[in-house]
Amino acid sequence: MHDEANIGDATGAVIVKAKPERKVFRPIKTISRVPDELMNDVELNAALKILPSNYNFEVHKTIWRIRQNKCKRVALQMPEGLLMFSITLCDIIEKFTDADTVIMGDVTYGACCVDDFTAKALGADLLVHYGHSCLIPIDRTSGITVLYIFVDIKIDPLHFIETVKANFPNTTKLGFVSTIQFVTTLQTSANELRKDGYSINIPQSRPLSPGEILGCTAPTIVDVDCLLYLGDGRFHLEAAMIANPEMKYYRYDPYAKELTQEM
Template identity: 70%
Template sequence: MGDVTYGACCVDDYTAKALKADLLVHYGHSCLIPVDQTQGIKVLYIFVDIKIDPLHFMDSVKLNFKPEDGQIALVSTIQFVTTLQAVSTELKNSGYDVIVPQSKPLSPGEILGCTAPALPSTTKTIIYMGDGRFHLEAAMIANPKIQAYKYDPYEKKFTFEKYDHDEMQRIRHGEIQKAKKAKKIGVILGTLGRQGSVKVQDFLEKRIKKKGYETTVILLSEIFPQKLEMFKDIDAFVQIACPRLSIDWGYAFNKPLLNPYELSVVLGDVEWTPSNKSPNNAYPMDFYATDSLGPWTPNFKPPAVGECANKPSEGGTFLLF
């Protein structure tokens, strides 16, 4: 098969089964789709542990921050989490207040482009170890009030990173308002690996119909503006593939292209307004988290009897159906 995969969500067990394979070997990513949930085929995850120079990373942190500067959160991709843990221990021994946050089912310190934890108010700094910005941006979106830095282990560069939260939230809020005027909503189920979730699709379809909208289901491996332009009778779309597609590229589509969280705002199941006055109003990055805000995410687990429900925002609402 040998197809390219974009991330841990792209485990291609369906195609492997169609090819009558007995075993699927997936390199490089964490076990986001548990081996007991793949479709009739055994899956072997080969984790990649990239060895880098931890001393240069620690020296970079110590050069830029003092122990009295406040709590530091260390995050990375799965390839560097072993080094991240070692660096965390050494920095703590040097007097630094360091945490390695976890958003289950991900490993401690691991973040994805769609899943990153909301950090405690005691955290003053995020330091991301890795190349590129896609994963780091998830942590920045989820924590708009915390300064973020990136350490590139390949180029050995330590940089201060910025994200235009106001612009992103303004655009997404505008698309949500447009979608509220729609009469017919297209539900796009991503077929690239395991990006799409039938569980989320079923939930959203029921909610859309209950609210009185018409709906059409569309299966796509990749989503481009030209493809969606062909659906003339659809007023807005929700894509169950990669939430960041809507956030990063939604402006390129002529009709609203929402992710499941944004559609849930349209349907009134959760409240969100574009305001960064409080961390409680941050745009959530919890798509694969087990403690996500609601059933518009694939791993959501409703609170047990006696437990407190997850809260979407201060003063917000959360409805279960």
Template identity: 60%
Template structure:
């Protein structure tokens, strides 16, 4: 899996360095706290949403209840405090303060990936100065939105959780009055001019391109797609319930045959490999917004599939099965576990359950009587590291193949959180067909404003529920 072709350039073809962080972290006298912020505020004006919204829980409580008061948005002391954070990162501090006030939260937990932890102390200081809440940071590892850890937050006495850096993959029940969850995407602005120039220098006009990214760069991705549509046949694919253009390490769309290349905007390869596995015949490129490098990426899908088929073949002769439920946040799905249990019972196959926050080969070696393991945590554990385990380590999909519930699929499906997935061995199977009943997930159309594209999927706890995710990159 190498990168045979890569380059770094700026708009005139010269070498360019990494994008500056633009952080202005330093000493700042925040002064006194505005009493109106601490005691609650009147209602101000906020921009409207657009696109497709996922509304969780009861019927919408009205736009006015979700608008951020002008007393918060225009507070000079709060604006000065926010300036300490990087200017191209949107932590949505005003909305967070307003939501904490609305919930009358007393103890707030912050959860974020390791790449954002360096900003945690600053955010804690701001939130504690402008609300009445005590704020704490949850330092356990957070790999993705599937790791949102409301269980630990509740156990620590928190009544409000702010989850940074991921979309609302695991919706929370907003009907529970004693606990609230707010998802903050942390939209990151980047140099879109350099991205556009890199694409223009790489692909001839009229090429059919698919653009994908992680949630941090989705608003920039959609703006870039609008710019490129005059020169290219551009698509921003969607794998619902994700936002248009958003992909996960375990969930990516199957691209149409006419797509000639897929361009991933983001650092690292984990998410990109997901769309490469789902579309092995489509050339893949990665644009790193920090190094400003556009590279051609490779993935050995044939070798991966051969490894997985070998594990499935071994599982078919297994006498005893082990079912692992991931306990890292909400990573494990009890619904999938129950489905697997029912299938094994129907076939008369003995099994044991094992709860693990992290799955290591050394841990499973302690249970040699188990012939095959099925992990309900992250499919990529099996795909990426399955050969390192002493016994076959299957995904729920691979278990379905081993149990002959479904035939081997080509290409390999990356639909673990997709609403239109293959079967009940995925988290959101059948979600697209849910009826709009009170207290259940509903699809609602809201007015579209094409001049300002931004992530279209939202829920009551998401960054894009009340206002646009972030200003577009310059």
């Protein structure tokens, strides 16, 4: 009897089965963390004071990515509500990198509207897409690197939490949804409310973040009494209303600090 590595033929000769050489490929090490030297750059941090402090444009990460990739032209794409900050962002990027910038002025309709074709036609080697999550995978773009900046917006979570407490008893089963700008506040607020006995359901439609909804995408939510949307406007909320037609809906406007029932 021969072992598994040895096989006998008709002549009785023993043929030794060759074992393939196992090759181990180690992942290429890349530095993804922004260096402290850049994070603590006095001149850069002074320039960032022009931008609103509660808007996280992740400028340090953007500059680090541009330097790493040695980009020569960077295209900036953002929704209309953020275009007012585009000139400032361009000035900062051009001052602290060797790249020039292009502001893409066409209307951005949402997370599905990554204009990689135009950016490439403009000669850009990096497209920075602001205000939306990574709905389009970065390996599905037309030969151009895409950097997603969510633009997390800090708001007063305490007022939101106290508003929920004042309007809903802790026996109410609540569903929380929002846009990408406020999902961090949504999670923080939900954790605090759970400490007071609230049942909070934060649904997820992959590949979106937990609690995030789009104007075209919202999950079906079960086992909740009502749905509370954190955000301004009704556009995104209406997607959740269509997906959950038999539910009560409320909207908390983080700018006006008002809670309204939506029909």
